[in-house]
Amino acid sequence: MPRRFACLRKPRLMLTALLPILWIAACGEGPALAPTQADDLGDPMTLAAMGEKGRRSVTADTPRGILGNSLPGGWRPFADDSPWNTPIPADAATHPSSDLVIGFMASEKGFIRASREYTIPVWIVDTERMEMPIVRSDRIYDDWDADRDGWSDVGAPLHPSMWWEATSDGHICVLDPARNLAWEMSRFDWLSDGTPTCTTFNVWDLTGAGHGDHNEGDRWQLRGGRGSGFPLIAGLVRPEEVRAGEIRHALVFTFSEVRMSDEGWDMFVAPPACRGDGNMVGDQYPIEGMRLQLNPELTESDFDEWGLTEEAKVMARALQTYGMYLCDRGGDMAIQVQLLSDRPALHRSRWEDRLPGFFKSIEKIRTDQFRVVDQGEVVVKD
Numbered sequence: 001m002p003r004r005f006a007c008l009r010k011p012r013l014m015l016t017a018l019l020p021i022l023w024i025a026a027c028g029e030g031p032a033l034a035p036t037q038a039d040d041l042g043d044p045m046t047l048a049a050m051g052e053k054g055r056r057s058v059t060a061d062t063p064r065g066i067l068g069n070s071l072p073g074g075w076r077p078f079a080d081d082s083p084w085n086t087p088i089p090a091d092a093a094t095h096p097s098s099d100l101v102i103g104f105m106a107s108e109k110g111f112i113r114a115s116r117e118y119t120i121p122v123w124i125v126d127t128e129r130m131e132m133p134i135v136r137s138d139r140i141y142d143d144w145d146a147d148r149d150g151w152s153d154v155g156a157p158l159h160p161s162m163w164w165e166a167t168s169d170g171h172i173c174v175l176d177p178a179r180n181l182a183w184e185m186s187r188f189d190w191l192s193d194g195t196p197t198c199t200t201f202n203v204w205d206l207t208g209a210g211h212g213d214h215n216e217g218d219r220w221q222l223r224g225g226r227g228s229g230f231p232l233i234a235g236l237v238r239p240e241e242v243r244a245g246e247i248r249h250a251l252v253f254t255f256s257e258v259r260m261s262d263e264g265w266d267m268f269v270a271p272p273a274c275r276g277d278g279n280m281v282g283d284q285y286p287i288e289g290m291r292l293q294l295n296p297e298l299t300e301s302d303f304d305e306w307g308l309t310e311e312a313k314v315m316a317r318a319l320q321t322y323g324m325y326l327c328d329r330g331g332d333m334a335i336q337v338q339l340l341s342d343r344p345a346l347h348r349s350r351w352e353d354r355l356p357g358f359f360k361s362i363e364k365i366r367t368d369q370f371r372v373v374d375q376g377e378v379v380v381k382d
Contacts, residue, residue: 063159065129069122069340071177073244077233078210083272084234084249087321088293088373095290095372097283102292104284105255106367109332112253114359116348118167118330120232121339123174127181130157133196135185140201141222154203156183158196164188166342170198171225173232180206184232186225200224204231212274214379227258227277227328228269228288235325237337239354242311247318250291254330259285261380269379270326277329290326291373294319298369312361319365323373333367 078084095101132155137145144152157174164172170187185198200222204210210231212223223229235252259268260278267276273289294316303313315335324335340350351358 063130065126065157066159066161067124067126069124069338070240071122071124071175071238073238073240073242074246074248075177075241076249077175077182077204077206077231078249079207082208082210083325084210084322088291088296088323090296092293093374095374098372100284101286101290101372102368102370105286105333108255108257110367111363112333112335112365112367113331113363114237114337114351115254115331115334115339117165117339117344118169118254118334119165119336119339120171120173120236121163121165121342122233122236122238123162123172125157125174125176127157127176127179130159132156133158133194135201136191136195136197137185137199137201139199139222144201144203152201156185156196156201156203158183160190160194163342165339171232173225175206175233177206182206182231182233184225202231204233206233209272210234211272214269214271214274216274221275223274226252227275228273228326229275230273230325230327235327235336237315237335239338239340239351242314242355242358245310245314247314247322249318250322251315251318251324251335252327253292253324253333253335254328255286255326256329256332257285258326258329259283259287266380270375271379273325273327279329286326286372287378288326288328289375291323291375292319292326292370293323293373294365295369295371296320306364307361308364309355309357309361311355311358312364315362316365319370335362 076085135152135156136150137152138150140152142148144154146153157176162172162174164170168187170189171184172188173182173184175182182204184202184204185200187199189197191197202224212229216223225232230252235250237247237251241247257280258276258278259280259282260266260276261268262281267278268287269276270287270289276288278288298316298320300313303316308316327336337351339347341347348359
């Protein structure tokens with residue numbers, strides 16, 4: 001079938017052309033508001049040329065709509081009252097199984113860490129200057145494939161010069177901040193005829209709540225690119241916000257052993273997660289969507305005693321204020337940070353170039369210093 005292109009053609013996604021000044025409104029920052037290129041992550045065309053998978057050469061045909069891989073430090077996705085951007089109340093109750101769950105997690109991994117792979121690359125685009133190819137997949141959520149014909153009902157701003165996560169997850173997140181939209185795909189690739197293909201395909205309104213509904217339709221399991229159904233951009237730590245001195249949202253992390261129902265078949269889900277991929281039976285295992293909080297009584301003196309760098313303190317304060325949600329099965333206590341290269345060694349070195357000692361310093365934050373926040377009843381999905 002020939003390659004297809006489309007505009008954003010569902011009525012709820014129809015958007016008028018916006019002037020460049022709307023970038024400023026979208027970012028809500030101070031004076032330096034354009035997407036960062038050479039200053040932070042290097043020229044985006046150079047980064048694209050480094051891509052391991054496909055390794056397509058970058059030419060003069062590379063669209064000007066690819067703006068880079070960086071956003072201003074104060075930018076955050078989703079509404080101010082979304083679960084991502086709402087601080088944990090001072091009187092929030094502790095989950096009844098908190099001690100058991102945290103004890104088990106601490107026995108498996110005694111400290112948090114930054115993800116080295118199996119995390120999310122982010123591309124910033126101006127869709128007015130991008131082609132919007134239709135995407136081929138049999139796992140598109142119904143909002144974007146209403147007739148379930150295996151082709152997205154909306155196009156996505158993609159180009160072969162964009163690299164994606166070089167693991168079996170194959171994630172890619174493409175974001176237009178002026179239009180407050182994020183396209184995300186899992187197991188992404190290009191077919192031989194130039195058609196983009198993937199498994200899960202979602203488009204998120206960045207002014208919305210930032211999560212799905214576990215009751216929405218019979219294909220709820222296709223929501224989101226993570227095991228929890230969370231958006232790929234949600235909770236992702238970016239170097240610009242750490243350097244700005246404040247992370248203004250909840251974080252996300254992975255753990256290898258996640259609880260499923262006691263019958264060993266159905267999924268346990270803790271909203272705002274809308275699905276799960278649990279693999280273990282037992283009260284000691286965390287549930288997809290659980291929210292952990294670093295002890296809010298810890299002080300700067302405690303952080304100094306631990307030997308945290310200033311950048312690691314930024315992470316610690318965010319974990320006290322907003323906490324972190326279990327988003328997927330994966331490496332134990334691995335907080336998802338933006339993927340800066342599809343090569344793990346280069347990904348870490350790019351982070352270290354910007355924040356020296358960051359990866360090592362956050363590993364001084366111990367797992368046993370967290371608690372599980374009580375979010376109410378879990379949902380069982382069959």
